[in-house]
């Protein structure tokens with residue numbers, strides 16, 4: 001059984017552990033209560049009594065066991081990734097079946113709540129897993145700039161990105177500013193999607209088509225990059241946004257094309273990610289692609305847009321459909337959230353560019369900028 005404790009920042013481990021304890025108490029404690037007192041509890045909440053009591057006891061027992069599993073995750077000094085995978089599968093199955101029964105008939109809100117709860121915790125366990133199996137990403141997100149590869153530095157950099165709504169583009173202009181300040185010559189290559197599907201603003205139809213394709217990770221067609229494998233850039237900064245908790249299809253298409261992989265081989269590469277709120281999986285996907293291309297990853301920053309949920313999500317939907325921030329006006333100021341990185345995060349990206357321009361040489365220690373992703 002695999003187990004990890006190193007690499008993940010201790011405060012984040014604490015948050016995940018506390019969340020595991022919460023679901024442990026809810027699953028194990030809640031199901032014991034339901035098994036013992038389901039009649040009065042259901043009568044109080046107006047839930048119809050179970051038609052098949054043995055099946056009800058079976059499902060409660062299953063859910064109780066998942067609570068015990070969550071408690072083991074909370075208590076472990078070496079968190080087991082196998083336990084987390086089991087938890088993700090179990091909670092996803094429960095959640096998906098609840099959704100299925102909800103769609104085919106009446107389902108009391110109590111069961112719907114249980115389904116949503118397990119769906120949310122499947123996601124939390126999933127992020128926990130990414131943390132634990134990616135100690136290298138935690139180092140990068142803690143602000144480290146790693147020594148570059150053994151190769152001559154001509155002080156020229158390439159920015160490679162795709163940006164649908166302009167947020168990533170602005171982010172990259174700030175990285176560029178930092179690199180220019182350190183004497184770098186900077187070129188930009190904007191990834192262009194072939195299909196008219198990827199146009200901003202999005203209609204509902206196109207939004208759902210993109211989302212559907214993102215869920216099933218259907219690749220997008222992009223125009224050839226035209227960057228030779230023997231290019232002169234000593235640094236490449238790759239930027240990507242999140243689409244449905246993963247890499248945006250046109251940016252992933254860069255790596256899906258085998259001919260493009262040589263562009264990154266043996267080169268110093270840094271990553272930037274922008275999103276509404278969820279960047280960890282997108283970042284992990286990008287960096288794993290870069291690892292497969294034998295790139296030398298030297299730095300990574302990922303930033304979310306400002307604001308609070310669920311207003312940020314609603315604001316995103318309105319923005320994607322209308323291309324207007326702060327619309328409708330009467331929702332502005334108290335509900336609608338900005339769809340751009342804050343000034344503070346943009347300033348951090350300038351400093352990221354500066355730090356990349358001065359990244360340590362092979363054999364030198366990594367530098368720690370003290371600016372974390374988030």
Ligand SMILES: Cc1cc2nc3c(=O)[nH]c(=O)nc-3n(C[C@H](O)[C@H](O)[C@H](O)COP(=O)(O)O)c2cc1C
Nearest residue numbers: 163164165166167168241242244245275276277278
């Ligand atoms: C189709 C689609 C799906 C998205 N899904 C997510 C998501 O799952 N999580 C998230 O945090 N942001 C999500 N976003 C928000 C984008 O990551 C965010 O708006 C980002 O700033 C866009 O960058 P860009 O302007 O460079 O295209 C989604 C945006 C689109 C268009």
